[in-house]
Amino acid sequence: MNKINQLDIISTYSDNSIWDKLFLVEFSNNKYWNDQLSQISNLIDSEIESILSSETSWKNTFLKFKKVCSFADYFVNLIYIYKSMNKTSKSVNEFLEKASTISDEIWVKVTSNEDVIRKFKQLKNITKSSNKKLILGDWLKNLFDAHQNGKKKNQYNKHYSNLQSSIEAFNKHNDDILKGNRNSIFVPSKDKHLIVGLSKATLKIAKKNAIANNVDGWIFYVSDHNILSICANAKNRDFRKLAYKKYQSTHANGQHITKNNAIIKQIMVNKHKIANVLNKTNYADLVISNHLLNTKHKVNKYLDKMELGVEEKALEIINEMKAIALQDNVRKLKPWDHYYYFTKLEKKHKNKSVKFKEFYSFDTAFPKIIDFFEKNLNLKFELLGHSKKDFDSFYYKITDKKTGHIMHLIFSPFEKTNKTGCYQYDISTKSKIGKETTSSVQYIECDIDVNNFSFFELSCLIHEFGHAFHTFLSQDEDAYAKNVSYSWDLIEMPSQFLEFLVFDYNFMKKISKKPISKQDFLSLVSAEQYFEAYYVYRNIKKNRIIFNTYLNFRPYSQANIHADVTKMMEQEGIIYNISQDSYMSYENYLSDYAPVGYIYLLSAQIAQKIDRTDLRYVFDNLFNSNQRIGFKDKLNQFVDISDLDINSHINKELPIFTY
Numbered sequence: 132m133n134k135i136n137q138l139d140i141i142s143t144y145s146d147n148s149i150w151d152k153l154f155l156v157e158f159s160n161n162k163y164w165n166d167q168l169s170q171i172s173n174l175i176d177s178e179i180e181s182i183l184s185s186e187t188s189w190k191n192t193f194l195k196f197k198k199v200c201s202f203a204d205y206f207v208n209l210i211y212i213y214k215s216m217n218k219t220s221k222s223v224n225e226f227l228e229k230a231s232t233i234s235d236e237i238w239v240k241v242t243s244n245e246d247v248i249r250k251f252k253q254l255k256n257i258t259k260s261s262n263k264k265l266i267l268g269d270w271l272k273n274l275f276d277a278h279q280n281g282k283k284k285n286q287y288n289k290h291y292s293n294l295q296s297s298i299e300a301f302n303k304h305n306d307d308i309l310k311g312n313r314n315s316i317f318v319p320s321k322d323k324h325l326i327v328g329l330s331k332a333t334l335k336i337a338k339k340n341a342i343a344n345n346v347d348g349w350i351f352y353v354s355d356h357n358i359l360s361i362c363a364n365a366k367n368r369d370f371r372k373l374a375y376k377k378y379q380s381t382h383a384n385g386q387h388i389t390k391n392n393a394i395i396k397q398i399m400v401n402k403h404k405i406a407n408v409l410n411k412t413n414y415a416d417l418v419i420s421n422h423l424l425n426t427k428h429k430v431n432k433y434l435d436k437m438e439l440g441v442e443e444k445a446l447e448i449i450n451e452m453k454a455i456a457l458q459d460n461v462r463k464l465k466p467w468d469h470y471y472y473f474t475k476l477e478k479k480h481k482n483k484s485v486k487f488k489e490f491y492s493f494d495t496a497f498p499k500i501i502d503f504f505e506k507n508l509n510l511k512f513e514l515l516g517h518s519k520k521d522f523d524s525f526y527y528k529i530t531d532k533k534t535g536h537i538m539h540l541i542f543s544p545f546e547k548t549n550k551t552g553c554y555q556y557d558i559s560t561k562s563k564i565g566k567e568t569t570s571s572v573q574y575i576e577c578d579i580d581v582n583n584f585s586f587f588e589l590s591c592l593i594h595e596f597g598h599a600f601h602t603f604l605s606q607d608e609d610a611y612a613k614n615v616s617y618s619w620d621l622i623e624m625p626s627q628f629l630e631f632l633v634f635d636y637n638f639m640k641k642i643s644k645k646p647i648s649k650q651d652f653l654s655l656v657s658a659e660q661y662f663e664a665y666y667v668y669r670n671i672k673k674n675r676i677i678f679n680t681y682l683n684f685r686p687y688s689q690a691n692i693h694a695d696v697t698k699m700m701e702q703e704g705i706i707y708n709i710s711q712d713s714y715m716s717y718e719n720y721l722s723d724y725a726p727v728g729y730i731y732l733l734s735a736q737i738a739q740k741i742d743r744t745d746l747r748y749v750f751d752n753l754f755n756s757n758q759r760i761g762f763k764d765k766l767n768q769f770v771d772i773s774d775l776d777i778n779s780h781i782n783k784e785l786p787i788f789t790y
């Protein structure tokens with residue numbers, strides 16, 4: 132893999148080649164890159180200076196700023212991703228720490244300059260084109276956050292900065308708990324019977340922990356990463372309960388540390404106050420105001436309808452679980468039993484079906500998936516190289532054959548220790564600067580176990596490519612092209628739309644390693660689908676509790692949120708600890724899933740209704756933020772359109788561009 136050791140920032144910025152090169156940089160020469168850091172700072176200063184000193188115009192003000200902002204954004208994101216994916220030397224890490232501080236400063240410089248904001252407002256006033264006015268309005272609102280002014284803005288900033296401090300305290304406190312080993316369970320060798328059933332991987336880590344502590348046996352550090360797997364597999368009920376209690380009371384001596392409860396409350400108070408400044412009664416109201424279902428009545432109506440739809444089948448499954456539990460003399464399913472008996476039931480069903488592994492492996496499927504994307508989306512993939520050092524990442528150049536636009540992709544498919552989940556991240560979004568369109572630079576991380584490639588991993592993989600293609604093929608090149616331009620329920624739609632390929636026999640036939648008959652395929656899919664109603668049912672229960680917690684939150688109430696939420700979840704047999712919910716630390720209400728976890732469900736259901744004959748056509752039209760039409764009729768087939776109040780969304784210039 133040919134990485135770039137040196138890159139002249141100034142000259143590549145001026146000829147726009149920086150978008151095709153910066154992501155390939157290897158920051159190994161500290162002296163050189165320290166020098167380039169100051170070059171970057173100077174470049175930003177002089178660009179802003181020149182914007183302020185020239186006459187206000189589309190070219191001098193907007194396009195010049197758009198370029199410097201796109202670059203600053205690219206740099207900030209690249210440093211962030213580089214830090215997360217690289218296992219580099221101490222000296223490179225030192226450089227990255229410094230670069231990260233400087234990139235934050237650069238970002239503040241670009242987005243908080245009152246003179247630039249004034250110039251933008253002035254430009255919006257003198258511009259005649261209504262389309263340009265809309266674009267400038269979008270930038271003012273989404274980037275500069277300039278939709279409030281005066282006293283309100285000061286109040287907002289105050290709560291926002293308080294929120295940031297409480298989130299910092301929350302993260303630090305959780306780190307301390309994990310570092311302080313207050314979440315540990317020691318099982319001495321003589322008590323081996325307690326841990327029968329646990330996976331080899333879990334036991335291996337626990338053994339290692341014990342060795343590191345010079346004791347004979349196993350040490351488990353209970354956290355978000357392993358609690359579900361422990362409760363799903365440990366045969367001994369007492370041990371499952373012990374692990375659950377440890378997880379819930381991760382803190383000292385089995386008690387919640389009141390400090391953490393206070394921090395959670397502080398976060399919720401600040402989020403609530405931000406909502407109040409923005410004229411909303413509570414934080415749930417604020418978050419949903421940007422979504423398709425934008426009032427609590429619509430949300431509840433939707434959740435009720437969904438719950439009713441799946442209840443019968445879900446209860447049937449729960450009864451099957453109860454019947455198995457009864458054989459162990461377990462009469463009431465506690466949270467620590469739910470996952471265990473569910474796993475047992477799942478195994479029973481899957482044993483009857485065709486094995487996914489027999490037909491699919493990552494190594495044989497992935498090249499065929501690329502082939503499929505190339506043909507069906509009119510793209511060309513070129514592998515630039517493979518870097519072992521960067522988390523085993525593959526570097527691709529992807530060309531849109533229709534427009535000639537370029538996307539660079541860093542793709543890190545395999546599972547990593549201490550990291551879970553999959554995501555896609557825009558390092559740099561494609562942007563139109565004058566006549567040129569800058570390349571899109573994206574990162575996809577997956578969690579694939581190559582030896583045990585699963586149906587779920589395959590759908591996640593395709594899901595993340597859906598996000599990548601959405602930003603690449605459909606995003607408005609003139610908008611302030613960050614996720615905030617879309618409401619979160621719509622961001623999930625294209626990826627879920629693509630993800631449904633896993634239920635398409637023709638697609639699955641193409642990517643299998645040996646021929647699969649329609650009958651075998653249906654057996655595979657129905658085994659995967661069998662528990663869907665149960666998942667949806669539990670998903671609704673869980674998300675309704677969280678939604679209501681934000682909805683009913685009162686800043687002056689003495690309630691213990693941690694304990695209350697835990698209790699409600701326990702009654703439903705759900706393992707959930709609000710102290711370990713990473714959404715607690717989301718500071719931007721536009722991208723905060725916390726109160727609205729159900730939107731995956733909603734957008735998946737809508738995505739399912741979309742005609743799939745021509746995938747590219749859908750990305751070009753339905754998901755295209757420039758089109759703003761066409762979506763309504765599709766939605767209408769699924770939900771009562773009056774429920775969604777789309778017109779008022781559009782009239783209010785709310786950030787839903789997909790219609």
Ligand SMILES: [Zn+2]
Pocket residue numbers: 594598623626
């Ligand atoms: Zn997603």
